[in-house]
Amino acid sequence: MTPKIDRFLAERQPETPCLVVDLDVISANFGALRSALPQAEIYYAVKANPASPVLQRLVELGSNFDAASLSEIERCLAAGADPSSIAFGNTAKKMGDIASAHSRGVRLYAFDSEPELEKLAVAAPGSEVFCRMLVANRGAAWPLSDKFGCSAEMAVDLMIKARDAGLAARGISFHVGSQQTEPGAWQAAIGEVARIFTALAEKGISLDLVNLGAGFPIRYRDEVPDLPAVSEAIRTGIARAFGNRPPALMIEPGRILTANAGLIRAEVVLVSTKGYGERVRWVYLDIGKFGGLAETMDEAIRYALRTEHPDAETGPVILAGPTCDGADILYERADYRLPMNLKAGDKIDILDAGAYTASYSSVGFNGFPPLREYYL
């Protein structure tokens, strides 16, 4: 992908499978995102790629961090992040983890229910909180279901309770779903948030923060709206909903900062057919669903592939992972085509794989080790 990665692969010939990330691409992505949405504070979604070199680079760039767990908070701190730059964004946290985060200086927390609010009031007294609102995820490649967020009506009541419990009621968050390809999704959600702001203002609570979540789509195999289209939709949505009193904005990007910074180099283990006269070949790679490609679940994320035979004639394939698990199939319906002369031992690169890969690897399902990682 980048000259640095290609040089590393050529010179080091690393054992496969492995993830290779060019940190300079993350820097470029961070700059582009900041330019596209200058009014928003960036909180990097650590779960996308929690590797220390990534976190260190983002600390240098002045990023804030959205952590899903106490362990992610500790990784950020170890990478040099200031506690004031960290939000504990998971809406379901253990009381002990909240207390530990608070004792380390974390002062911004997400919640979406009264029991969670009660934990925060006890274990993180006086902290700033935002309530996550449930929104529709249509248009997202990796939807968030209804797992996070509460109704707008409940969010209003919870923010009042937050204030009454001595917490600083800062604002409302939402998430339109990962790989959201309809910019209108952000606008619809922003409109709902503004109505919550108005309802709370009438109760004497003045919110000042909208957490826009993330979901900014990146290009894998298929075209998606570009960042300017999304940022324009957000800008318009904020102006329409809040007029000349815009709130502070935060975003929690993960994929858009790290995905295209890395590739996974894999190896073909076997190319075969199951019977005579079959047109579709089975291609078995040394990485699969349980080795880092979890986002191929339901063929949701469709990675672009690169082989050593760019000009060869291609034919249809089913792509599978190396385990003896029948569910370890990457793509069966997504119309992948690979060179007709592909064979065992050939290298194959899975592109734009810098996000949501290595940290998903199993500890050793079928005895295969976790994904090796190199950060350049």
Add this chain to the structure above:
Amino acid sequence: MTPKIDRFLAERQPETPCLVVDLDVISANFGALRSALPQAEIYYAVKANPASPVLQRLVELGSNFDAASLSEIERCLAAGADPSSIAFGNTAKKMGDIASAHSRGVRLYAFDSEPELEKLAVAAPGSEVFCRMLVANRGAAWPLSDKFGCSAEMAVDLMIKARDAGLAARGISFHVGSQQTEPGAWQAAIGEVARIFTALAEKGISLDLVNLGAGFPIRYRDEVPDLPAVSEAIRTGIARAFGNRPPALMIEPGRILTANAGLIRAEVVLVSTKGYGERVRWVYLDIGKFGGLAETMDEAIRYALRTEHPDAETGPVILAGPTCDGADILYERADYRLPMNLKAGDKIDILDAGAYTASYSSVGFNGFPPLREYYL
């Protein structure tokens, strides 16, 4: 589940989530399986639970081993297994891994394609091989799709090629899919195998091994046929297909040996609703799809649960894991009910979780550590 596990939980109060396995249950399962199918050699499917204490116990019991990777072979050897007791059962192997297995003394290999056969002839010369035949997986809770095996017609040709390449053509394997609830599935496959035996006998190749795979169902939440029903179907199928010249049999059980030997102790992180007047509560546990419960994918495996409130009134719930991933939902459609008084901090036991759990855990998705394991 067992007094030993309950005593451990009460005395040690281990940090959750954790898997606790009673090795004596594995011994009992091994004995029961040997009694039910005395004519079959047991090759334990290491992938089901590759923990060293499990492998050591099975070595003591005289088990053989079905390994999916070189690393699993090494684990078996480290646990004291003799190389002659190990089959390399993955049909897609790297050439170097075959050579390493061969150098360690492994002499029995699976394959289902000509390219794989060519690798075996080079890297494991003279070894015994069996060809995996593709069969329908109807009736299986965790089906194997068409990922493994070839057509019967191709299997015949491949066995001739195996002999011609200097390999010992031993027999045919198949797998009816994990958690197979229709005993007739084994009978249908055995009939197909017998036809391959006949076709090859006419070409002067005398096979003597049928690898029945596994798929023996265990009881999770729902009733399944018991082991005697399955073994009777197999016995009848073999008698019908092979008459008074029965072949040697091997089986590759995993789940039926280890699943009911363990439970996962988890903790409730949050119980909430998303809006007013909702009947279904969301229950967030400290373990989810990426922490060891991968087999809840598509709600395929439905674990029985045990709470500290056995007599409490129950109500419907959606069960979710602790990560900020919308796909990390365990059960949404499977009609789970839990006590109305369930609350954050309560313990919850996921029963019959000794197989296909710990080794599936991610290395640290969302910062959550891999599943802790205790073997008693």
